[in-house]
Amino acid sequence: MSGGGRRPRRPGRRPGTADTRGEILAAARRVFAEKGFDKATIRGIAREAGVDPALLHHYFDNKEGMFVAAMELPADPSTVVPMLLAGPREEIGERIVRFILTMTADPAARERVLGVMRTAMVNEQAVGMIREFFGTAILGRVAEALGVPPLRAEAAFAQMFGVVMIRYILGMEPMASADIEELVALLAPVVQRYLDG
Amino acid sequence: MSGGGRRPRRPGRRPGTADTRGEILAAARRVFAEKGFDKATIRGIAREAGVDPALLHHYFDNKEGMFVAAMELPADPSTVVPMLLAGPREEIGERIVRFILTMTADPAARERVLGVMRTAMVNEQAVGMIREFFGTAILGRVAEALGVPPLRAEAAFAQMFGVVMIRYILGMEPMASADIEELVALLAPVVQRYLDG
Numbered sequence: 227m228s229g230g231g232r233r234p235r236r237p238g239r240r241p242g243t244a245d246t247r248g249e250i251l252a253a254a255r256r257v258f259a260e261k262g263f264d265k266a267t268i269r270g271i272a273r274e275a276g277v278d279p280a281l282l283h284h285y286f287d288n289k290e291g292m293f294v295a296a297m298e299l300p301a302d303p304s305t306v307v308p309m310l311l312a313g314p315r316e317e318i319g320e321r322i323v324r325f326i327l328t329m330t331a332d333p334a335a336r337e338r339v340l341g342v343m344r345t346a347m348v349n350e351q352a353v354g355m356i357r358e359f360f361g362t363a364i365l366g367r368v369a370e371a372l373g374v375p376p377l378r379a380e381a382a383f384a385q386m387f388g389v390v391m392i393r394y395i396l397g398m399e400p401m402a403s404a405d406i407e408e409l410v411a412l413l414a415p416v417v418q419r420y421l422d423g
Numbered sequence: 424m425s426g427g428g429r430r431p432r433r434p435g436r437r438p439g440t441a442d443t444r445g446e447i448l449a450a451a452r453r454v455f456a457e458k459g460f461d462k463a464t465i466r467g468i469a470r471e472a473g474v475d476p477a478l479l480h481h482y483f484d485n486k487e488g489m490f491v492a493a494m495e496l497p498a499d500p501s502t503v504v505p506m507l508l509a510g511p512r513e514e515i516g517e518r519i520v521r522f523i524l525t526m527t528a529d530p531a532a533r534e535r536v537l538g539v540m541r542t543a544m545v546n547e548q549a550v551g552m553i554r555e556f557f558g559t560a561i562l563g564r565v566a567e568a569l570g571v572p573p574l575r576a577e578a579a580f581a582q583m584f585g586v587v588m589i590r591y592i593l594g595m596e597p598m599a600s601a602d603i604e605e606l607v608a609l610l611a612p613v614v615q616r617y618l619d620g
Contacts, residue, residue: 347544347592357593365595380598381609384585385578391588392581395544396554398562401577412578416613 247285250275254296259351263293263358290363293355297342300335303363311371318372319382319418320410326386327406336394343391374423382420389413444482447472451493456548460490460555487560490552494539497532500560508568515569516579516615517607523583524603533591540588571620579617586610 253275257266268289272279286292287304294302310321330336346356360383369379389409392398401409450472454463465486469476483489484501491499507518527533543553557580566576586606589595598606 344544347541347588353593357595360593361595377597377601377605377609380589380595381582381586381613384589384598385582385613386585387588388581388583388585389578391544391584392577396550396557398554398558398577400574401581404574408574412574416578416582416616419613 246277246281250277250282250285251292251296254292258293258296258355262354263289263356264362266355268292290359293359293363297356297359298338299342300329300332300338303367307364307367307371311368315372316418318421319416320414322382322421323386323410323414323417324406326390327409330390330394331406339390340394343387343395368421372421372423374421378420378423382417385413385416385420443474443478447474447479447482448489448493451489455490455493455552459551460486460553461559463552465489487556490556490560494556495535496539497526497529497535500564504561504564504568508565512569513615515618516613517611519579519618520583520607520611520614521603523587524606527587527591528603536587537591540584540592565618569618569620571618575617575620579614582610582613582617 250271254266254271257271257274261270266289268282269279271292272282275282282292286295290304291302293299306325310325311318313321330339342356345352365376365379365383368374369376372379389401393401393404396402447468451463451468454468454471458467463486465479466476468489469479472479479489483492487501488499490496503522507522508515510518527536539553542549562573562576562580565571566573569576586598590598590601593599
């Protein structure tokens with residue numbers, strides 16, 4: 227499984243332990259922060275971690291999966307986005323809005339989403355990787371699959387980013403306590419409209 | 424102008440200097456952070472600053488003006504919101520979107536807006552006063568004047584908050600470089616739709 231490290235390994239350190247996974251993720255965070263999401267490579271992260279790239283493929287499906295794990299995101303866009311895009315095109319706004327509101331209704335998942343939002347707001351070194359990840363793994367995928375201009379996908383993203391912010395960070399009423407289905411009814415037509423292109 | 428302090432004044436300290444104004448604003452920030460915007464009073468801020476309330480009225484029109492100055496906001500909602508509400512009702516979305524995008528196109532004004540947005544995102548002590556100020560001075564005023572449910576005003580606010588975030592903090596393309604009028608054409612119908620009630 228390991229194939230041996232490219233650098234001399236410390237004695238007693240073995241591939242495949244929880245510690246190795248943690249070290250890979252720490253290396254991934256450093257590489258993503260330095261290079262951004264788009265320019266970071268599995269090979270470069272393996273080099274930073276001092277392990278064989280095959281080991282990374284053992285733990286993670288791909289670069290996106292590694293970013294999701296490194297940032298502790300509650301969902302992997304490479305599985306969630308295709309799932310949301312499947313189904314009737316005229317209900318895509320509804321599926322997206324309901325997914326975001328349901329996911330963020332769970333306190334543990336929400337804290338991890340808010341953590342990334344806060345990081346993007348205040349950490350200039352991290353903002354590049356977050357921008358590229360959102361752009362490539364979420365918005366680019368949605369825009370391409372639906373054939374809508376990227377600006378429209380961004381407008382829909384802006385709507386939902388703002389809703390999560392007002393509902394959970396500002397805690398502004400009545401949005402903070404509104405029922406998910408009431409918000410779906412209010413917001414889904416707008417997201418749908420943007421994604422109708 | 425001063426009317427004399429309620430507490431013994433330090434010798435040599437005179438009302439009406441730049442220093443006095445700065446001390447009032449520092450006191451205002453403490454009181455707003457502790458009490459929130461709604462429960463803070465001119466009288467309480469004067470007490471915290473150790474000056475007569477009449478002096479605060481000399482410097483600031485009202486509590487909103489004091490909050491605007493204390494947070495260094497680039498515009499005072501008590502004048503801007505009525506201005507945006509005046510004019511044809513069917514163009515209110517356009518006026519609001521164009522105002523926000525034009526104001527944030529100015530780097531100095533933008534930095535102050537982003538500063539408040541960042542503070543709301545990461546500072547738990549300050550989030551209460553920011554929520555109440557946005558709610559009372561902006562959204563409550565808009566919802567009441569137009570007779571729309573507060574939730575709809577919040578959805579419009581969420582849309583524009585997200586746009587400013589994506590355009591200027593995440594710097595996501597194409598939204599970061601999009602022309603103001605292109606964004607007005609995209610976003611104004613959505614804001615209008617929410618505010619049509």
